[in-house]
Amino acid sequence: MTSVQDVVAVLEGAGFEPLSKPLTVAGTEFDFEAAARGTNTSHDLVLVATDQVPPVRLQRLVVGLARSLDLAASRRPLSLVLVGEIAAASRIELERYARVLPIASTAPDVAEIEEAVAVLLPLKLPRAVLVHGSDPVNEVMAALGPVKATSDHIALIRAAADGAEAVREALRRYANEGAGWTDETGNENE
Template identity: 45%
Template sequence: MTETTPVERVASALKDASFRRMPTPLEIAGVTFDAAAAFVGTPPSPDLVLVGDTTLQTSRDLQRIVEGVGRALDVMRSRRPLTLVLVGPRPDSKAITSLSRYARVLPVGESADAASLSNWLAVLLPLQLPRPLEARGIDNLQALRTAVDPIAREFIDLALADPQSIAQRFADIVEEPFSQDDASDKGLEI
């Protein structure tokens, strides 16, 4: 399926984040709700995500849907958080405030940029952590020799030449400021 509409772009981003698309109209506790799209998170993300399209639905329609879904979840004693993703022109702040009483509201607009969309949906998407720099073995220590800090370079050189002396050099560096103060105190006459 081609991702031509903003709703389908949101749907694609949520599917990639392991959200399961629910059939629409959405049915909860025997009541149907006409959302543009609905998704339920897979563990560990328990969210129920509704997608509302402000080009096709008025603020009043969205309010009715979100309030109804919130109440239906309460009746079912569901502990799922409710999130409303709004695509299309952004409603006024009063409408967003009203919707926020029942759901977390993410107004993504009509953005075609995938990076912008994933930024807006970041609270729903898995956290992407940077890969840590691994310093295992002598080969990686060689690569770290370009360190800017002279003390860091000294410790890397010690690790390559004499790993046993690192603890003693560390203790010496920690004691240096105190031993200099002692030497200067001895030179003073009172």
């Protein structure tokens, strides 16, 4: 498998769709070594080229493609994966039209390719670990310290599981009971 095929394989693994050669945009053909377009979350149009393509030809291809995409009113960002060495001046010129993702090695392994195209790949997040805690009431009581918990304290803490409004209601009832008010008496003063 060639380095271009390896790059395309990594992109395919990330959900990109390989495009047939030559790439045709707005009726014009562009002979890149490979191309792929993003699906799902990525909308990039990714071009793959090696240092075997003369820099002037590569620049003309990228500029022409960028102009054709503009004419076609495409909103796809253009990325160029470049396998092999490139002169700084050539890279600067290419970066005017596309995001350049260089791979210095002419025979990169999968890790090198993934590192170079990481901006195009979905993030790999660590698997979530489920932790079963203890009873929240016990945790809150432990945080409060050596306070003798009454049934009223526990009722307020349990109301928290139903949200802020449930806590307000439980606290209102607790305060009304302490003042000797009933709901009917309390509503008259509101």
